Amino acid sequence: MEDWYDARNGTPQMEGGDETHHGSLSQAPLAEGVDRYDFMDDGATPRPDKGGIRDDVNDKPGRSKAPAVLIVVDKGHGIVDAFWFYFYSFNLGNKVLNIRFGNHVGDWEHSLVRFHNGTPKAIYFSEHSFGEAFSYDAVEKMGKRPVIYSASGTHAMYATPGTHAYILPWGLLHDRTDRGPLWDPARNYHGYTYDHNNDVLRASTVNPQSPTAWFYFAGHWGDKFYPLGDRRQYRFVGQYHYVNGPYGPRFKELGRDKICGGATTDPCVIKNWIGGGVRSKRWVDVGEGEELRDEDIEKVLERNGATPL
Template sequence: MQRFTPRTKLLGTITVFLSLLILIYYLIISTSSTALNHSESDDLNLNFDYFKKFDVEDNELIEYLEGKGLDEGELPPLSSLPLQNHEKTLNPGEVPSYVFEYTPLVYLYTEETYLPYDISKYISHFVLKDEFNNTVTEDFTIDKMAQFTGKNSSKLLLTTLEDTNDPEWLTGESNIPNLSTGKIKDAPAVLVVVDKGNGWVDAYWFYFYSFNLGPFVMGVGPYGNHFGDWEHSLTRFYKGVPVYVWMSAHGGGNAYHYEAMEKFDRGYKRPLIFSSRGTHANYALIGRHSHDLPWGMLSDFTDKGSLWDPAENYLGYTWDGHNLSIIDSESKGQVNYTEQKIDPNWLLFKGKWGNAQLPTWDPRQQWSIFEWKYITGPTGPLTKNLSRLRLCQTKKWFNFFGDPCPPKKFLKGVNKKTGKAEEGAGVCGDLFAWVRPVQLRYLIQLFIWKGWVCTLMDWVLG
């Protein structure tokens, strides 16, 4: 039988003691962070310019964009929607030029099969059905989608005209970004700008793909495949200056301080996002990204394939918590803008953008302890909690306390030799590497994996 040495017992005791201290410290930070995110503040002076030292032509702004950072403690809180008139920064349909100046650029995976897709063309291959598989309407279009909104639409599903899991039209194989401009002519992105009050503005960029090819789990799969795939990123501005960038990944996501993000060489303004193979989950690094399960059992992969510029072709809107407005002509500027003649209320559709999960008796369906092979399609952009005050769309199962994704100050998990994100390169992965025996180390890592210790370390170490 394995016996623990006195040294191992001492290390275990120290680990438990430090964990308790860390937990107490984290709870203090979590409490203070929550206070900063209240929608109202008695001490807030709306007549004071908290960002006055930053000006568009100011040297300090340039230094900030190059990585100097800013004092977040001086910034006012965001406000809950709907805003009061005195809190508003933007008019309906107004999109400031800085939204386009700092639009993220997306690197698609080199061998990506399921490329960005035109939502109108995608919908033309579907009929609308209800939860009982009854056809609600045929000859379905994006304009017709605008007629099915509200709570009742959450029970509706887009269902393919053909009963197949791999139709010829699915890949969007011609939707490769132009080498010189990054434009995808037949696959517009979707921009939704939300005024968050007191100078804060959120710019949500949505990226639509026709199919999500799920991940392999320990070499078996893929599992979690579904028609339709909505991913998105959030750039949060204060008075025209980018402060945070968040990107979606598997229902959760990662947030970074703007200055931490890798930028495109020209102008050093536009952050780079990397879309992973098949799942299209977004990351701030190239390489391997373990998620949702410990020890690398479930991973995404990113690299520098084709570079997509969403600002070259997009559908633009503003949203105030209740009403949608098409971007006005004055906001278009010099950006190549897709002419919009469709009802913006298609965004209010709350149904599923893909087939229902295949039944268990279907020979195409397979089961694993982690996921079914074919699952139900996702919901659309306005179901992604665009009114949120925190950066994360939602919490995941391992977010035990506080903020589910505090913004990181550094791109962690980087191999200094290769510049790539690699398994075990992150702080939490290395924290207990010295613990022996390995069985004890595995137990400790399982206990803290993606939980409160890692969250705390994000707060303290960035």
């Protein structure tokens, strides 16, 4: 059994699981709606990488011209969640039997550090429509800050470099991570605080002029799912070559009680080790990809008097 910190009361709760241990966590990670859509791209093809990530001013590695987003959420009872969001212009899906599926324009990924009474306790890595939680002692660090590996193409976030199987057996479908260019989001970001009870986002005093209107966009940040009649689209074992773009940070369970998110009854295991022997992660619904459950979408829309389609 292990301890995990539930935002409902701020005290450790007991949770069973295959990997059971408890630890604390560091300050900040490093890392590489409705039926509406934005950022249309008829070609829907990724652009090649022009090089590493460097600071043009002082030529130090790690700074990206594209800012990350930090959203700090006070849950009460001493619990504070620090969400780091990373936006990528294109998600290049993986291949199965040399057939690629899961492409989409626009890609939001996130990591989450949970603090209890000012002390970091756990970190969550988003991976497609699921994720993993770890303790501070389990993950690689640079100084006191944990290192996150962003997968090639899909940008799913992992604790280690290497191959990471998911959904299909025998490793047929997998992400790859390596020690590529460093992206330090703390060197260029927009910081915010978020009142999850009243759905209010406020710019941080660190950057009081940061815009907030983008946060309330209730559509997909990318192209709409292409129909099978489109020459660019095809289907393979229930999966599609092109899928919907993702919803933005507002739809990522910012008010979650458990660091893992999901239903209250869902297990939340905080691992104290990384390495091999982990079972392939599986999506709840085949082909859902970046989509949310209907109840999650309705929860956000109904709060503002909107009717979900």
